[in-house]
Amino acid sequence: MANTEENKLATSSPSGVKALFFDVFGTLVDWRTGVARDAELILKPLGYSINWIAFAEAWRDQYQPGIEEVRAGRISYTRLDVLHRQMLQKILPQFALNKLKDKELDQLTMAWHHLDAWKDVPAGLARLRQRFLIAPVSNGNIAIMSDLARRNDFRWDAILGADLARDYKPKTAVYLAAVDAFDLKPTECMMCAAHSEDLRSAAANGLRTAFIARPEEHPGVSENAPKYPVDVLSNSTLDLATQLGA
């Protein structure tokens, strides 16, 4: 993260930040290898042999169109667990998985509750927690977030995000509901994510922003640098902690 162009994007060293909000899928946890691993664990004993990573990527490719149904108001708020199940249904034909039963589809959907954190995250969040309120502001519903927290030893001050706002990022309501839950001003909150659109909307709503580069999230697709100016550029939660003096 040391090249000149990237450093220019870090426009200020934010002061007055009291709470850090975290994107979770991709920024803190590795959905790609986690979903692939669970899919293999569940389906290989049933005789299936597919490209597990391609399966995880195809499932994730359904994510934006899936949540867009809620964001656009075409369906009422539906939690991500339910949408994940519907997204899964859509990719079954392309992997010749049409014969899977409800039980197996339910098991597969729980893969999103069993993801492992990038290796810096437990220690990085523990450091950041010494100085800031910390909360996920994720599109994942509370049950996913609490399971990921247990698994990875995240100690959140609260679980904010989609279930609280009953809408999905990058809609304004999600950021403002999170700011409001802690009774802070937007400028006292920093959104931390590996994705430019998330940070762009947070900034448009008055929040500070930190980019955390996760090139391994989805090789060839992940952003190596943010597309828009951010307050802090980092390559891990530990780097972020250091830059924020935590």
Added chain:
Amino acid sequence: MANTEENKLATSSPSGVKALFFDVFGTLVDWRTGVARDAELILKPLGYSINWIAFAEAWRDQYQPGIEEVRAGRISYTRLDVLHRQMLQKILPQFALNKLKDKELDQLTMAWHHLDAWKDVPAGLARLRQRFLIAPVSNGNIAIMSDLARRNDFRWDAILGADLARDYKPKTAVYLAAVDAFDLKPTECMMCAAHSEDLRSAAANGLRTAFIARPEEHPGVSENAPKYPVDVLSNSTLDLATQLGA
């Protein structure tokens, strides 16, 4: 808690419980001496000398009528921090505190963020957390809950309750929003509280119930035993942990 009549109220040893929901004010933290202490800290240096405990009790007496405005639908959902401030305004005349400024009223309102847990609670919750998902299902808003958790070392899986449901206990929506957040059935959740009306509504909505006796909450007013049948009768969170095998 060992007399015969009380034991008869404990109708079953619940199995299949996966999550414990906790009432907070009175059940886990001591609002009465905490608010009295902060009031004295803030007002004594300004020359006031009142009965600090009576002040805390008078403030709490405004609690049910205050939140009833929301429950009855006369005002839209308003978080408890805001209602606490309005309740405070109402009791100023009776303590000759009419000349207090906004700054002091704001400081006083924060007293509800600075309450100490009953001494069994940190260890009791830590034991219960080994076996169950644990979450506050309180009428206190998220900012109060996260401050109390920091202060008292509560490690919640999520903060559920009024802010999530946008209504107040004992309204059905609050219990069902909590059950739904963990994607459980009502019978897989147990409401734990020192107050019969809270437990009555939880039971009416299909949840299991545990009474935690807190005679010190409000001497002369606190319930020594539940008014309606409960699944577990206990006199502390440690006792509850033992009875639930945690």
